[in-house]
Amino acid sequence: MRLIAILVMIMQIYVAMGPLTAQEAKHLERLTTADQSRGWESVGRIELAGSGFCTGTLVTERLVLTAAHCLFDRETGARHPLEAIEFRAGWRDGRAAAYRQARRAVIHPNYVFGGEDRIGATVHDMALIELDNPVRLPSLPPFGIAAAPKVGATVDLVSYAVDRAEAPSREERCHVLGEERGLLMLSCNVDFGASGAPVFLRRGETAEVVSLVSAKAEWRGQKVAIAVAVAPHMALMTDILEGRVSRARDVQITGSASVADQPGTADHPGAKFLRP
Structure with a gap:
C-alpha cells in the first residue's frame, strides 16, 4: 500500500471549536487520577500565546518534542513569541506537575509552514522546545x-x-x-x-x-x-540546537542570535486529510 498516494489534501490538526462525539471519545481513557497518570506525566500541554494548545513530551530534562506547526499562528503565519509558550507537564484538572517557559525552539530545517507541498511538510513536522529551566523531578523522567x-x-x-x-x-x-x-x-x-x-x-x-x-x-x-x-530527525535537531551544525540553510530557530528566525507567512487552515 502506498500511503502517500491516498493523501489528497493535508492540513495539520490544531485547536479548534467543535466537540468530540461520543463515538469518537469512547476508545479513550481519561487519565483522571494520580494512579492513572503515573508514568505519563512527562506528557503535557503546550500553551500557545493564549490562542490554543498542543501536546508535547519531555524527551530530555530541557527539551520538549512537539509538532512544528504548533509554533506558528494559524491566522497570521508568524511564529509564536517564545515568551508566550509554556509547557505544563502532566497538566490535569487545573494543575501541572511542572511549569516551564520556552527559552529556544528549533524547527526541522525542511519544514515549511503553509507551503504548497503539504505532504512534504508533514514528513518534517517536528520541533524541539528548549525550556528555561530543566525538569528534574523523579515523577517526570524524560521518555x-x-x-x-x-x-x-x-x-x-x-x-x-x-x-x-x-x-x-x-x-x-x-x-x-x-x-x-x-x-x-x-x-x-x-x-x-x-x-x-x-x-x-x-x-x-x-x-x-x-x-x-x-x-x-x-x-x-x-x-x-x-x-x-521521530528517530531519523533527532540527531539533526539536537545538533542544530546545540550549535554543532555550524550553518544550515533554512534552519528555523528562535531564541538564538546566531541563526536568523525565518517564520512562515502563509495561512494555516485547520484540520483533516480528505480521502480520494
Whole structure:
C-alpha cells in the first residue's frame, strides 16, 4: 500500500471549536487520577500565546518534542513569541506537575509552514522546545526515543484535545496501518489539540516515543492519525540546537542570535486529510 498516494489534501490538526462525539471519545481513557497518570506525566500541554494548545513530551530534562506547526499562528503565519509558550507537564484538572517557559525552539530545517507541498511538510513536522529551566523531578523522567515500528505493530497514544483539554487521554492498542517516507498511518483517533502528541511503543514496562501526531485523516471510512517518525530527525535537531551544525540553510530557530528566525507567512487552515 502506498500511503502517500491516498493523501489528497493535508492540513495539520490544531485547536479548534467543535466537540468530540461520543463515538469518537469512547476508545479513550481519561487519565483522571494520580494512579492513572503515573508514568505519563512527562506528557503535557503546550500553551500557545493564549490562542490554543498542543501536546508535547519531555524527551530530555530541557527539551520538549512537539509538532512544528504548533509554533506558528494559524491566522497570521508568524511564529509564536517564545515568551508566550509554556509547557505544563502532566497538566490535569487545573494543575501541572511542572511549569516551564520556552527559552529556544528549533524547527526541522525542511519544514515549511503553509507551503504548497503539504505532504512534504508533514514528513518534517517536528520541533524541539528548549525550556528555561530543566525538569528534574523523579515523577517526570524524560521518555526515550525509538525507531518507528513495522506495519501491524501495536502502539499507544497519549494526548490532550478539544473537549478533553483538562486531562490527558490514553488510547491503547492502536495499530500501524501503513508507512511511507517517514509517515505512519495509525488507527488512533485524534482531534484538535492533539498535534505533537507522542506515539509510544511499549516493551514490557518501558514506553518509548516512536512518532508524533501531525494530522488526522479518513481512510476507507476509518478515522486515522498521521504521525511523523521521530528517530531519523533527532540527531539533526539536537545538533542544530546545540550549535554543532555550524550553518544550515533554512534552519528555523528562535531564541538564538546566531541563526536568523525565518517564520512562515502563509495561512494555516485547520484540520483533516480528505480521502480520494
